[in-house]
Amino acid sequence: MEKKVSRLFEVLGKESSKIVQRYLPDAFIFALLLTFATMVLAFLFTDNGALEIASHWGDGFWYVLKFSMQSSLALMTGWILADSPPIKKALRIFAKIPKNQRQAVFLTAVIGQLLGLFHWGVVLIGSAIFARSIGIEMEKKGVSVHYPLLVAAAYAGLLPWHQGLSAAAPLLVATEGHFLVDLIGVIPVSQTIFHIANVISAIGLVVVTVTILPMMSPSDEDEIKTVPEPKLEKQLEDSNKTKEREKESLFKNFILDTRIFTLITSLIIAIYLGYLFVTNPFMEVFNLNLFIAIMFCLGLLFHGKLRSYLYVLQKAVGGASQIIIQFQFYGGIMGLIAWSGLGELIAQTAANLATGTTWYFFAFLAAGLVNFFVPSGGGQWVVIGRVLSQATKSIPGADMNLLMIAFGMGDQWTNMIQPFWAIPVISIAGLSIRDMMGYTVVLFVFSGILMGISTILMGVLF
């Protein structure tokens, strides 16, 4: 029976991978297509002329400039932290624990989920490094492990991220002066990330994920695809290379290799943050900017040497290019929706169809659908946050904080079938998306059922 279930999961995975690879274009293409589609809708259903629509796009283009910087910094600082020597060392130590394939997949899933709940930028890098380390350790022990499943377990760490500490939309709306503050005000994280409904559903999600993933381990040796240890070791060496010291002056050598400056700077930031959290309720003051400050502080502290920090910084900045450019296009779509009157129209329609009980489920589905086209959680909030918020205000009995939770669930859900964020994971792991995506599709199905039920219960119970 167990073998049949595994086989079913495998076939499901393989077929869905084929479809994703063949028919799903890059997220930037969707950004352009969504822009054009929104323009057509605005032209057809509102009183705006072509020139007005073009100007709404231009005006909206920079509307989320600040948020795009916050998101870029969150990714860069998280990336830098995850690729720091102590984190990599700790992950390698953990990687020695498992003794068989199932344990290896289980542990990778657990680490991935924990990192995902901590930070979406950290999980993309940290869990991939961990999967690679486990691959090496298991090869050394002579235990066959299906490496694509291991990497899928690492990527699955992104599943609970929008319910965790780095949840972009809840952290943003907890920040003074966010771009929807006039509409929804400031919502502290105590009402979103740390709300009981969010906490319980996040725990449920983690349990389901770490249970299902090991079940997909192939038992037939012929079906196990391992990656040779030398190949993984080589990748490890490449990532450990830092800038050459040749031809540097003693002064430059000292500055780049001493730990004094990073230690003092991180200590200063840590003292301030410690003071802030001791003198103020954490739930009331924690927001996206503070989160970035924490990541920056930890990154400096963990790298120690500026040479090491610099090497990773260059990779992290390149990794943030999608956010730096693409978020502005999302801002343009938001401008179109907001200023053409299309947003009010959609919100009113949604309000007419949904009730206070069903609204969160619809919001979950809407966020899941839009995430397929706008894979960045923050970017997606830019595109549909206003519409969802307007609709929530129009629906009697609907709460803004619960909407945020439902939105987060929808956003994280379809990450399992949208490979946008898998790119850094597979580049570290040395696999193709096709290899691992099938397994995450299975998670998509089961986590969807769980989160769908959670959103319905939210409407009934709260």
Next chain:
Amino acid sequence: MDKYFPESISLAIILSLITLLVSLVTLEPINAFESLSTGFFNHLRLQMAIILWWVLPVIIIESERYGVLLDKITRKTPKEENTIYLTTSLIAILLGWVNWAFGFLSAILIGKKLQKDAEKQNKEIKTTPIFFSSLIAIVVGQIGLTGIGALIATQGFLETKTIEITTYITNPGTISLFLMTSIGGTALVLVLNKLMNSKEPKKSFSLKDSISQKLSHYEVPPRTEWAPAEKLEYSSVLSIIAVIIGAISIIWIISTRQPNMLDFLFILVILGLAAQKNPMAFMEKARESTKWANHVAIPFLLYAGIFSLLTTAKIYPILTSLFEQIPVIGSFFSSLLLGLLIPDSGSVWLILHPTITSLNSIVSSLNITMIASGISKIWLGFLFAEIIGIDGMNKKSYIKYAASFTVYLIIGSLFIFFVF
């Protein structure tokens, strides 16, 4: 200089710690720590705008289509030594006034291509004069149409008087600085080349048969191999539609108001889409071009912290009173010095603007800070050379060129500031 320059982030940290120590004279330690840690909160929009200012123009220039244009220029240029240096300077000056990257990268590419063509005719052309001719673009770019300081002032990112870009570029002081830098800079390259006869090391900067080939970066497989998703990814139709709508939006902007910094950035995005052959080529080049923003992406957090410390510790009024008797010289040399430590002129403006604007008019303040910061870039030229992979320069020649440029530009600039 690369041997000694310990990277932007290191200098940003050291500058932050020194500022923190100074601020402790008037601030409680915890307040000073707060300023340093949270200073960036208030400047996130500015930071992203500066990053885009560095990245976006590179996407346009480093495109195959733009390379074809540059190839046409090189074909029509005689391959004589002085003509090559003059052509490089002219491109750097004219395009550099429009934008730093337009001028600098175009001039480097044209200069190196002409050098290669001339070498085929057994004529020796040196890299150092080509590089310095191109560097003029970096200096004039600071006081040109898209000079970062003026653009920041058009957008009102900082608490200074907001200006219109036409007010800035038509100011007699700004025009004089431009003429002094471009005419004098070009003449200086020619004179220095005649005076110096040092041998240059071997070059490794690769330039294929044409500039367009070098700039071709995105290979599209044969149409028969395309998957359905790739039909959209390789489609230039999507880019064309976006460019048409963007152009309409730009016309609307220009016809209704004076363009500000974000408007200029929007124009660069649309030009980038037009220059690259499809949307994916645009995004790939965007990813590659982020290397131009490495020196500001994270270090800016600390620059903003320094600004916050100086503000909350009320150090700006002290600096202002220090420079009160020497408003121009004090402002000029502090910008020059800070420009040596901070490669991004926008960040230099952020840190110094409260003092400099309280001593001078807004346009004069911009001119002083930007030209001084531009001069310092001559000494940081190795940073740009490293990014584009230019080598083959004699170290001693480089220092002599840089020193001569610095002395000339300092004297020329101060003369103009005292006249206007």
